[in-house]
Amino acid sequence: MTKSMSLEYALINDTSWQSQAEWQTPDTPFMSFEFWQALADTGAIGEQAGWLPIFILVHRVADYADSENSADSLIDSTAENALQTVAVMPVFIKGHHRGEFVFDHAWAEAYARYGVDYYPRLVSSVPYTPITGQRLWLATGETLNEDILKTAIAGVDDIAQQVGASSWHGLFVTSELASVATSSMPTEVDVALAIAAQERGVESAPIDMPILERQGCQFLWQNKDLLNDSKPFADFDAFLMTLKAKKRKTIRAERRKVAEQGIVCQRKCGDAISDEDWKAFYHCYVMTYAVRGQQPYLTIDFFMALAESLSAHIMLAQALDASGEIIASSLFLYDKLDSDKADGDVVDNATLYGRYWGALGEYDSLHFELCYYQGLEFAIEQGLKSFDPGTQGEHKLVRGFIPTTTHSLHRIYDPRFVPAIGDFCARDREHMAQYRQQAFEALPFNADNMPDFDVNQ
Numbered sequence: 001m002t003k004s005m006s007l008e009y010a011l012i013n014d015t016s017w018q019s020q021a022e023w024q025t026p027d028t029p030f031m032s033f034e035f036w037q038a039l040a041d042t043g044a045i046g047e048q049a050g051w052l053p054i055f056i057l058v059h060r061v062a063d064y065a066d067s068e069n070s071a072d073s074l075i076d077s078t079a080e081n082a083l084q085t086v087a088v089m090p091v092f093i094k095g096h097h098r099g100e101f102v103f104d105h106a107w108a109e110a111y112a113r114y115g116v117d118y119y120p121r122l123v124s125s126v127p128y129t130p131i132t133g134q135r136l137w138l139a140t141g142e143t144l145n146e147d148i149l150k151t152a153i154a155g156v157d158d159i160a161q162q163v164g165a166s167s168w169h170g171l172f173v174t175s176e177l178a179s180v181a182t183s184s185m186p187t188e189v190d191v192a193l194a195i196a197a198q199e200r201g202v203e204s205a206p207i208d209m210p211i212l213e214r215q216g217c218q219f220l221w222q223n224k225d226l227l228n229d230s231k232p233f234a235d236f237d238a239f240l241m242t243l244k245a246k247k248r249k250t251i252r253a254e255r256r257k258v259a260e261q262g263i264v265c266q267r268k269c270g271d272a273i274s275d276e277d278w279k280a281f282y283h284c285y286v287m288t289y290a291v292r293g294q295q296p297y298l299t300i301d302f303f304m305a306l307a308e309s310l311s312a313h314i315m316l317a318q319a320l321d322a323s324g325e326i327i328a329s330s331l332f333l334y335d336k337l338d339s340d341k342a343d344g345d346v347v348d349n350a351t352l353y354g355r356y357w358g359a360l361g362e363y364d365s366l367h368f369e370l371c372y373y374q375g376l377e378f379a380i381e382q383g384l385k386s387f388d389p390g391t392q393g394e395h396k397l398v399r400g401f402i403p404t405t406t407h408s409l410h411r412i413y414d415p416r417f418v419p420a421i422g423d424f425c426a427r428d429r430e431h432m433a434q435y436r437q438q439a440f441e442a443l444p445f446n447a448d449n450m451p452d453f454d455v456n457q
Contacts, residue, residue: 284326
């Protein structure tokens with residue numbers, strides 16, 4: 001008897017699959033089951049929120065074949081481990097673009113001009129979270145590869161056909177996932193040739209759509225002192241010494257302005273954050289939306305759920321006025337630290353993530369202090385390797401945050417739109433590469449402390 005292995009997919013709309021395997025630790029807190037459970041329990045995802053989840057389960061299936069065609073052997077062999085869950089990819093059915101941060105409004109408008117429905121559309125991302133990371137949960141011992149991804153994409157195609165979706169969008173994916181996806185799927189040229197053949201009346205199989213890649217730019221701080229053999233920074237002043245004198249002076253002036261307003265900043269982690277702290281934070285957070293006439297995506301219950309389930313990954317920076325009242329708050333998540341880390345070492349791949357901020361009024365330079373400088377000090381103290389302050393903002397660049405490439409994947413199911421959207425993505429990649437190069441050249445570091453730079457990373 002011989003055994004071969006193949007992959008199949010199944011679709012499920014609940015999280016019962018979590019008990020079907022031992023799972024690898026996710027690469028960020030945002031792909032932890034606890035984070036997703038908090039989103040679900042507080043209504044941030046679900047039909048009412050317009051983020052209707054479906055999970056694509058990738059199974060490894062054992063196919064048994066006995067040289068003597070023994071039915072008894074087949075029954076015995078398939079009794080155990082014939083079906084093994086190796087990966088799961090979340091997909092949301094959406095009728096809007098809110099909470100995504102990689103926008104395709106122009107594509108929707110193009111569909112509308114031609115009288116074609118662009119909604120619903122499918123999205124794989126962490127809702128409301130523009131943080132690069134894995135978009136599949138992998139079982140222990142598994143590695144993302146072409147076969148797993150192709151099987152998952154077959155599941156995406158199945159969902160798209162069932163609900164009539166125009167497209168699928170994988171947002172803020174890792175460079176590894178982007179590379180596997182774009183190298184293993186048809187290209188725009190393949191689609192154009194297939195369409196031309198169909199127009200000539202040549203019989204062919206259904207056209208398989210390519211996966212198109214867009215690239216963007218975010219800014220990432222690195223805990224690497226090139227003036228000191230690339231060791232982590234000893235303190236905030238050591239970081240400042242790597243900057244040009246004018247930039248050092250600007251940052252110190254901003255920090256003085258905060259103090260001169262009678263404002264004191266402090267940081268709290270995990271269980272040290274009280275219920276009153278959370279209420280004060282949420283009041284500040286809501287204000288960031290209220291000034292724009294909007295409602296926040298997330299509720300106080302969501303943040304309280306994080307406090308319960310992800311306490312070890314949370315840091316809260318607070319600004320207090322002269323009377324001791326909290327006037328601003330900034331919430332960070334960070335990767336779990338290695339308790340065996342030696343003093344003076346950085347924790348490999350451990351990152352601080354700046355996520356949610358708010359203030360009760362306008363205060364000179366307070367946003368920079370609470371969202372960036374408090375985060376930088378914390379990352380240095382904890383030996384974290386990097387600090388991801390979130391999306392957008394060239395003001396991050398002049399404070400030592402280095403331009404890095406972000407990746408998103410897009411699968412368009414109507415072949416008529418593929419050439420134009422594919423051309424847009426190609427031109428957009430070129431534009432963003434030029435932007436990242438220009439941003440790198442504008443970094444404020446001394447010549448001796450300029451980091452290595454690859455425009456594609």
